[in-house]
Amino acid sequence: MRAERVEEKEAKLVAVRAAARAPRWAIPAVKLAILASDVALAAFCFFAAFYLRERLPLIVHSGSGWTWSAQFAPYAVLLPFVVLARVATLAYHDLYRLRGEYSLLDDGARLFKAMATASLLIIAAAFLHRGGYQYRAFSYARGVFALDFVLALAAFGASRFAVRGGQRLVRARGINLIPTLVVGCNHEAEMCISEMRARPELGYRVIGVIATDGTRSASEFNGVPIIGALEDLPAAIRLTGANEVIITDTRLSGNALFDVMMSVGRHRRVEFRIAPSLFNCLPRKTEIDQIGALPMIRLFREPLPQAARAIKRAFDILISALALLLLAPLWIVIAVLIKLDSRGPVLYKQERVGMDGRIFLFYKFRTMHADADDRIHREYQRKLISGEREANLGDDERPIYKLHRDPRVTRVGRWLRRTSLDELPQLLNVLRGEMSIVGPRPPIPYEVEFYDLWHRKRLDMKPGITGLWQVSGRNRLTFDEMVRLDLFYIENWSLWLDLKIILRTLPAMLRGEDAY
Incomplete structure (x- = not known):
């Protein structure tokens, strides 16, 4: 038995294994194809850089057949090393990995490092080796190597973007x-x-x-x-x-x-x-102290040191001022659409809770009818924060944790929320110093009334227009999960983390995923 x-x-x-099995030859075959295309791209970019800089032919026809031109011959000696350097640095920075999660932002950073390293190696070989004994007196044009770097960065970037796009389509079908x-x-x-x-x-x-x-x-x-x-x-x-x-x-x-x-x-x-759980993770920003013979880990008592606050504030002013300047025409279009759709003001003003519990006036484009009652939202937030999950399904029938199909929302307001364009006036709050570009979402005062004590830790930093939870699941997360992500962001803040969140916010806005 x-x-x-x-x-x-x-x-x-x-x-179970049979249901999950995929052809074993698929990944090696794709990697081989990518490698072959990288070899071709490296050679092509080097050829193109020489032609654009010198405007001279690469090959000429002589009595014995086609051969390198006299002008390109010293560069041709470097060609095998150019290809090897490009491929080797791509492999070193793990850009041939097709398994597991990937990030276009991380791929881009690694690609830049790979191309910069390869170009430095190529330049070193050119000016130290001098193309061999035959061309020891030849002087290489620096512009060729500068153009080669720019072209390679663009070409390999487009190649990796295409590979990731194809990978995304394949994975959406349950493959790989x-x-x-x-x-x-x-x-x-x-x-x-x-x-x-x-x-x-x-x-x-x-x-x-x-x-x-x-x-x-x-x-x-x-x-x-x-x-x-x-x-x-x-x-x-x-x-x-x-x-x-x-x-x-x-x-x-x-x-x-x-x-x-x-x-x-x-x-x-x-x-x-x-x-x-993120809430049980130690923050990365820790310091090792010693009390007598006992090593101690001291956690930062302040979310951000004074210098970090100054850097973040300067970053906020720069980004918000630039965004306001570039998006001014869009503001006019949105204002006209709101006025044509329903009566009431263009901007919606509401009290929100900022850093350390300070109340400030929060701006958004109006997405609801002017006489909307907040009792529906107040009751929903009470249930959400207390963990009472209602049958609230999104468009794809997955549970979400934001009020869906709100009857108070106008037609234009629904589109503004879907694209997150209703958030644009918060750039004014950023300039005034009440908000930051990246940070926890600013709660409404009556929401804070329902908070548990540990929820209030998210008020230790200025609220933001976007944040970690918006790019990590948005309205599919429970309230406690949102707070844990906010606390993780506060404990692990860096300027690089802010940049990553901003760059991940843009595609999330365009897709309109989980935005209601």
Whole structure:
């Protein structure tokens, strides 16, 4: 009887693997094609740079056939090194990785570093090696290498953008997703499964759950089959072909996890990740002190040091002033549309709670009827903050945590909210110093009345027009999850993090995802 149950479990695991299997040749074939195109692009950019700078032919026809022109011959000696440097630096900066999550912003930063490093290596080779003994007296034109860098950056950037676009389309069809096992049946596991199911572009498919508590007797968790307990994990990895294991239950014994990882072995190349709640993570901004012989970790008591506040303020003034100047014509168009659609003022003013609980007047383009009653929103916010989830579905039938199909919203207002253009007048709040470009969302005073004590920590920093939660799930997140993201942002602020959030906000606005 026991042998039959074991066979039945193994058959279930093999079925899970078959459902998640993808052709093994696909990824190597795509990488080989990308590599071949990179070799061609590197050579083409070098050719184009020489021609644009010198306006001279690259090849000429002689009695023995086609050959390099006398002017290009010294550069032709460098060509193999140019191609090798470009490809090697791309590989070094991990730009041939097609598995897992990716970020266009991170790809762009790595691409710039790769192209800059390669160009420096090419220039060093040109001016140190001098093209070999035959061209030791030749003087290379610096403009050729400068043009080569610009062309290579543009060409390889377009190439990587096209690759990521194709990858996104493929993943949306359930192809090239990493088979993943989740260890745990807690809230974090539910979040992990829901996020990966809602966003296939992340590159993961949860194929099974490893139960760590009494739920192991159930057949599935959050729509994913439960395929065993912790002691079954090595066999589950082997039979399902999983490449990633995400551990969401942080109560597990470290020794037990270590034993499992040793049982799996390094040769299977399985990645283990721990996904604890953001609220339980230590901030990166910590300092190591010593009291006698005891090392101590001191957390920053102030969210931002004085110098960081000054940098953030200067950044806010620069961005908001530039945005107001460039978007002035759009303001006029929006104002006309609002006036034509419904009676009332163009701008909507409302009291909001800022840093340290200070009240300020908040500006938005009006998206509701002028006589709208706030009782609907007040009651909804009370239920949201207290954790009472209502049957509130978005356009794609997924649960959202913002008032959907609000009867108070006008026709133009619905479009403004969908595109987030109603937020533009908040640039005035930024210039006045009441808000920042990036930060937690400013709550309404009656919302703060419903806060728990730990929720109020999000008021330690100036509120922002955009923030981490807007680009990390927006209205699909619960209120507690939004607050945890705000606290994570406050504890881990950097100018680079602000830039990343701003650049991720723009495509989110264009897509209009989860905006109501």
